Amino acid sequence: MFRVQGRWARRALRQYSTNLPKESSTQTNHAISNKQLLYLTDPVTPGSIFFLPHGTRIFNKLVQFMKNQQLKYGFQEVITPLIYKTKLWETSGHWDNYKEDMFKVVGNDLSKEELEGEDEHLHEYGLKPMNCPGHCLIYSKFERSYNELPIRLSDFSSLHRNESSGALSGLTRVRRFHQDDGHIFCELHQINQEITNTINLIKDTYNVFGIDSVKDVDFFLSTRPEKYMGESKTWDEAEKQLADVLDKATGDGGWSIREGDGAFYGPKIDVLLTDAFGKKHQVGTIQLDFQLPTRFQLKYISQNGDRDNQPIMVHRAVFGSLERFFAILLDHYQGKWPFWINPRQAVVIPVSDKHHSAAESIRRQLLGDIVTDDCVAPMTGYNFYVDVDTRSETVGNRIKDAIHKGYSYILMVGDKDIENGTVAVRTRDLRKVSNMTVNEIYKKFVELEKNYQ
Structure with missing residues (x-):
């Protein structure tokens, strides 16, 4: 690292900044x-x-x-x-035309192979x-x-x-x-x-x-x-x-x-x-x-x-x-995954400790029918990646962290939400908060996933 001191004309500074090498993929x-x-x-x-x-x-x-x-x-x-024996790769032509780009695999103990008088080469394998x-x-x-x-x-x-x-x-x-x-x-x-x-x-x-x-x-x-x-x-x-x-x-x-x-x-x-x-x-x-x-x-x-x-x-x-x-x-x-492929689709943020159980209930409902009281979860339905953030940080800090991590939806639950049977919902890009029932949220998530959005 070094520091350049001095005065730059605005145009020269802009040109210099433009010509800086871009970060690689x-x-x-x-x-x-x-x-x-x-x-x-x-x-x-x-x-x-x-x-x-x-x-x-x-x-x-x-x-x-x-x-x-x-x-x-x-x-x-x-x-x-x-892995396959080299005989297969010789038949396919890969051993003659592609061998340098392959990994050869040989067992450390050839006594485990039934050689029956055959050349050991026939018992080499290619990955x-x-x-x-x-x-x-x-x-x-x-x-x-x-x-x-x-x-x-x-x-x-x-x-x-x-x-x-x-x-x-x-x-x-x-x-x-x-x-x-x-x-x-x-x-x-x-x-x-x-x-x-x-x-x-x-x-x-x-x-x-x-x-x-x-x-x-x-x-x-x-x-x-x-x-x-x-x-x-x-x-x-x-x-x-x-x-x-x-x-x-x-x-x-x-x-x-x-x-x-x-x-x-x-x-x-x-x-x-x-x-x-x-x-x-x-x-x-x-x-x-x-x-x-x-x-x-x-x-x-x-x-x-x-x-x-x-x-x-x-x-x-x-x-x-x-x-x-x-x-x-x-x-x-750039890390802003569409909802359907996002590994962090939603996070539930309880306003205080007393709302933890309500937040967990919301998470379980949005996970879909994969979370069940039965011993074996069914192989059907839409299931979403939903987390609960119960840390002792302020709600504002937890929202900032959720945006930083790339969650598509941030769901907040407090006294008023529990009383009304709704959840406060916002996206990572828009601050506007809307109130929805868990069922409405689930249906929205299903539509997003079905339409690859």
Whole structure:
């Protein structure tokens, strides 16, 4: 730190202030997280995020949101293993094309493996960097028919990629992350509709978060890289199909080409979001894959009984890395979360000690039917994150603290409120106080959550 003394002309001072480097996205994320207790990192596990209780609430809301959206597009959720023998990665091509970005896992005591004269190499494992080989295994375990297609699988399990330690950065560049991963197995004539559906889902999702799908979202067609699998003719056909869909979905000039930036197994549509600092982040993706179905010998029975038909595979994600999307939302909202995703939706402030039981009763009612006198809470209904602040601080100080922590609604209860059967309600942004019954508050909260507000 140093101090500059002297006299500045007003214009020069303004110009100097404008040219000061802005705080980075990562610094802002950390500052908001420290204030709201959302996540932390530790050197013992570089590139891995500890989501604290309030951060976990946001993370889980993102996952649940996407699970709900996927239902209308016919996705079925699966849960798959984290480690697979290298044989799987050799079959998929990842061991030849992606090995440097993977973590190898080997048991300390190989005597626990049934080697039966096999090479120890066959009993090495790889920590999965992506879900597609596992989903191919699921597809291959059953005889498939044309009338089952498209088969759409989704997966939210954690993935690991061996990023350079120097490149790790907050939530946006990590080694362990989660993805709203999905894979579609379909026939050739179904590709356009499936990709169109995914682009519509991407646009609808970003709009919910107040992200302008025209101004803040860029679509790119990433074409054949230098190192790739398959025939160039197949690649050309796949790239043309993706270009045709992009033309229809985004309009003339609504997308750009990134030459040579495709995945090694197929071309892809990359979706980039611009954050509050003007930095672009890779989020959603749609990848067309003619290679993995060949390598895993995936087949289906056609309408005429032919058993030698190979499905097309489409990889897709909307959020992409949930950790990265979390970071973008931190920048986007600056800690002022919309009610539906806010980890602190409301706080009840009793005016004095004698109002504690009334405040707790309000909290329990707003928590919804998850709080019950029965032994087991039901799996239904709307339930809200509501706290009670019973500290001995003044009401004014507790209101200031609630605003600082980012609560959407501040509810106050005193003698008059108990007498009238109402609660004094204000928001974090407006000082105006209104009086509502607990039932009215609950209905308001339900409407806010239903409408993603």
